[in-house]
Each structure stands twice: as structure tokens, then as C-alpha cells.
Amino acid sequence: MTIGQVTTGTANAPVSTGPLTARVAVLGATGYAGGEFARLALAHPGITLDALVARALAGQELEAMLPGIDPRALAGGGPARVDFDGLLERIEGGTVDTLVIALPHGAWTALLAERPALARAAEGLRLLDLWSDHRDGSAGYVYGLPEAYRDTLLMRLVEGMSGAEIAERSGLTPASVRVNLHRGMKLLREHLGAS
Numbered sequence: 290m291t292i293g294q295v296t297t298g299t300a301n302a303p304v305s306t307g308p309l310t311a312r313v314a315v316l317g318a319t320g321y322a323g324g325e326f327a328r329l330a331l332a333h334p335g336i337t338l339d340a341l342v343a344r345a346l347a348g349q350e351l352e353a354m355l356p357g358i359d360p361r362a363l364a365g366g367g368p369a370r371v372d373f374d375g376l377l378e379r380i381e382g383g384t385v386d387t388l389v390i391a392l393p394h395g396a397w398t399a400l401l402a403e404r405p406a407l408a409r410a411a412e413g414l415r416l417l418d419l420w421s422d423h424r425d426g427s428a429g430y431v432y433g434l435p436e437a438y439r440d441t442l443l444m445r446l447v448e449g450m451s452g453a454e455i456a457e458r459s460g461l462t463p464a465s466v467r468v469n470l471h472r473g474m475k476l477l478r479e480h481l482g483a484s
Contacts (some may be wrong), residue, residue, distance in 0.1 A: 297443060306359070310334075310335055310336065310337050311335060311336050311337070311386060311387045311415070312337045312339050312384060312385050312386045312387065313330060313336055313337065313338055313385070313386075313387045313389055313417075314339055314340040314341070314342055314371075314376055314379060314380075314387070314388055314389070315327050315338070315340070315342065315368075315389045315391060315464045316343070316376070316386045316388060316389065316390050316391060316392055316397070317332070317343060317390065317391035317392040317419075318340070318341035318342060318343045318354065318355075318391070318395075319343040319354060319391075320393075321390055321394075322391040322419045323389070323391030323419070324354070324355055325340075325453075326389050326391060327341060327355055328355055328357075328358060330389075331358070331359075331363075331367070332359070338367075338368040339368055339369065339379060339384050340368050340369045340370070340371050340372070340375070340376060340379055340385065341369070341370050342367050342371055342372065342373065342375070343370075344372065347371040347415060348481065349365060351368075351370070354370070365415075371432065373400065373404060373407060373483070376407070376423045377404070377406055377407050377410055378479070380407075380410040380411070380414065380426065381410060382434065384417065385414065386414055387414060387415040387416075387417065387418050387471075388411060388415070388417070389412050389417040389419060390403045390416060390417065390419055408467060412415070432475065434476055435473075435476075437469050437473075438469050438470075438472055438473030438476060439473065440459065441459070441469035441473055442469075442470065442473045443460075443472055443475065444458065444459070444476070445470055452466045452467060455474050460477050
């Protein structure tokens, strides 16, 4: 699945269009959810797994952290294994644009309180919710958009696909795509308090 399209170029250089790649760091990579996400991400063409972050990573080989990983996925050495200070350096250096949070309940909120510099750096990043700190809707987080609406909205708004392209990829009828887009946008507006 392509995450989106990016167009690059300057006035003197040709414009190229290609798939947009998310540069991801996984927090809580030694846990079940973080480890499974990392395994899937290593094989995904739209994701560059930049770093695995966990307190217990020091000195561990990647194969020990992610048992059963396909060695071909580790060509080039695989992702960096860093602590929270290393993560901050990677964010500030621009090598990470997405954080996948797979920490126990309350740990992300506590971490941000302990490390204000990390909290500031994370403000401009995409956060993928594998934790449960904000599922109550606090702090403006949206939780609970039905999967059919969410998937259809992602294909339309993130990937820029037309209704016909969404129907072809998803197997839905064009009418179902229109219904999902309409209902999904309505729910999203309600969650965000927009009119």
C-alpha cells in the first residue's frame, strides 16, 4: 500500500513523483505490539524503520529482539537501537517523522512530563496510537472512527485517490465508497467539533 505521493523538484530540475516513505521510530520495541509492528514495517515498502527505542535495548542484537525476523529484512544493518536521548537526536536530525508508541498505559504521558525536550520535538511528528493513554478523547485525540470509514478516508485524504480508485482497491462499489466518505467525514467533523 502506498502511503501517499510526494512531488519534488526545483525551477531548474525536473519534477519527480514517487511514493512517500514514513521514517519511523518504534517506542516500546521489545514489547509484543512494538515488536510486531517492527516486523511488519521492515517488510513494508512505504516505511523506513529508522530506530527501535526501549530501555532494555543496550547490547542486544536485533535478531534477539525480534525473534523470527527474516534476515533479508536486515540488509544494511537494520534500524538503530537507541534510548530516549538517542531518539531525541534522531528527531532533531530529521531522520524520524513518525513515532509508533507501543508503551504501557501511562508511560508515554509520564515520559513526556519527564522529558520536555522530547515533548516539544514530538509535536511536529505523526503519532501512531498503539497505547491507550488518550482513548478517552482527551487532548483532542480522535479514537473510534469505524475501520471502513477510516480506510476510505485515508485512501482519499492521504493517498489522494479518486472514488473509482478506492472502489477498485477496496472491492467496494462506487456507491459504498461515497457513503463511507460522507459518513466518515461527518463523524470526523463531530469528533473535531467542526461544522
